[in-house]
Amino acid sequence: GEFILGKGGKYLSSLNLSHNCVEFLPNLEHATHICLTLPTSKTIRATSRAADWTNPFHKGVSVTVAATLRWPTCPVTALKNLFAKFPCKAQAPLFEEPGGKALSYTYFVNAIRSALALAGLSPECFAGHSCGIGAASAAAAAGYSDYEVQLLGRWHSDSYKLYIKNDSSQILHLSSLLHMAFINLTPYKPPAL
Secondary structure, three states, rough: OOOOOOOOOOOOOOOOHHHEEEEEEEEOOOOOOOEEEEEEOOOOOOOOOOOHEEEOOOEEEEEEEOOOOOOOOOHHHHHHHHHHHOOOOOOOOEEEEEOOOOOOOOHHHHHHHHHHHHHOOOHHOOOOOOOHHHHHHHHHHHHOOHHHHHHOOOOHHHHHOOOOOOOOHHHHHHHHOOOOOOOOOOOOOOOOO
């Protein structure tokens, strides 16, 4: 939601990602990381009605993203290439659809689903939250602590735990360990009354 327009949303550079939101550090040519300023953050204030979930002060947040230069998925390299191939005004949308409009939720999801289908994967398994699910699951699988997963995803609650997909073999292994824990124990005797 922070990188694309919501359903039916209108692009405003003061509220949405623009080229101006990306700062290459220490500089564009030798960037080791970027500072991405999100004009508004996903942190919301809930009211009594679900339709009233808002970020009333449109408070932004800065996100630091490291370069992983040896990997083809390096986000810093991808942004450098985007800026070189498609130079735009500072206030232009950071991500655009082919027609030049700001990237919408619908276009993003449909494009990912099309790519999944071309790769022979099931496209209906992908939804907008799949990226958050994947990030949380990958961080957990890499051994990140709960605190680190929360920090990376900027979660303020434990809701990220709902996103983490556990490997069924890991669950079976943990379940089998429970049975072995009681092998050397004496049988349970309830306390005398």
